[in-house]
Amino acid sequence: MTGQINIGFLVYPDVIQLDVMAAYQVLAFPPNTTIHLLGKTLTPITSNEGLIITPTTTLDNCPTLDIICVPGGGIGQIEVMKDREILNFLQQKSNTAKYITSVCTGSLILAAANLLQGYKATCHWAFRDQLAMLGVEVIPERVVIDRDRITGAGVTSGIDFGLTLLNLICGEDTAKMAQLMMEYNPQPPFNAGTPETAGKEIVEPLLQLGQPLIAAFMTQTKEIMSQTRG
Template identity: 55%
Template sequence: MNDEPKYTIGLVIYPDMTQLDITGPHQVFSSIPNTRVLLLWKSLEPVISNGGLTILPNTTFAECPQLDVLCVPGGGFGAVEMMEDAELLNFLKEQEKTTRYITAVCTGSLILAAAGLLQGYEAATHWAFREQLELMGVKVSTARVVVDRNRITGGGVTAGIDFALNIAAILCDENTAKLIELILEYNPLPLFGCGSPENAGAELVKAVMNIGQPLITASLTASQKAASKLFLVS
């Protein structure tokens, strides 16, 4: 009897990441039959998210096996740091050679783009960071989930569940994804219906942009640096 999993999914984690970008997809992925889900980092030391939740990696970059799916989450200033982290970027480039699907949630797309893995692809990211993604040669979409060949990306934070259900349907079939959706009772009904800039109104959008301005500015600078390197190489 073969106990080997049919699918292996690797979720990159890092300090100051947004935990829901990983824990939402993790819940879906761990519900896919015959699937092994790995939490990947440079070491096995605990990683603290930007909400204070401690997450334990179970596999290092050096020990990462062949993957079917590699997913990168977004985050706060930690994501900006990862856009310039040579060890992570090199890991992503190496994985791209053999991994079936290269994916990201939220500003994780910026990290993939900084590694040169989204140039010429259409992708989604958090609405406040679309300009940065475009700077790095990516066709930016406002869709909640974007599938462009073997690149799959989700928009901001909560899109991670939609994103993961899409992957479940691609790896298995639509019925499997539907079963997981029902098991999780994924039936969202936003309390205020203002979870997108299109529905929030100018005043609320401005308030969020003001709150996030330091992070937005930092990510813009990192994106400009990455774009300069990427286009120089190109």
């Protein structure tokens, strides 16, 4: 891609802030990218972690986007998955955007907008079943590319997702410079970043802790399925 590149991140109450900011940090590196934080209004929103994020433009005033990215969220994401204004906006922008993308459970929002059916995609490991139920071929990888759809897995994968996307739009050297600038050379203190490496003794209590959110997503997924069948 040449010239100025417009990138839009959807933000909404209860969004996971690192789902937005990990990829934002990477994609803001080249001078020819302009990043927009897209909200229904310009009213600041509170992230799932309690940070305040201020949209830079509204859905109604959003410019033409080359890339649209949908981050995941906490319980507030349920409202987004059934918000017809937001879903219509995503469908409209997908007609002209070069890449339609997501991080974490943002892929469930894309699927709710019928933008991932027939594509391979990924999401946070705890929500793969719900994504598959919506007609998406789920691939348990950190970043999945299928034509013009690019999806990242859970939270921190936003960095890998951002570097992958930056390689596509600006070239490998630019992506490598962004990685070096960020000193992205992960050496985690624990080998517990996936269910397989964490083991049951860590996975099971975490799933119990997250059960209300998982159940809420499952309920909304089944509602979307019933509406589609109807």
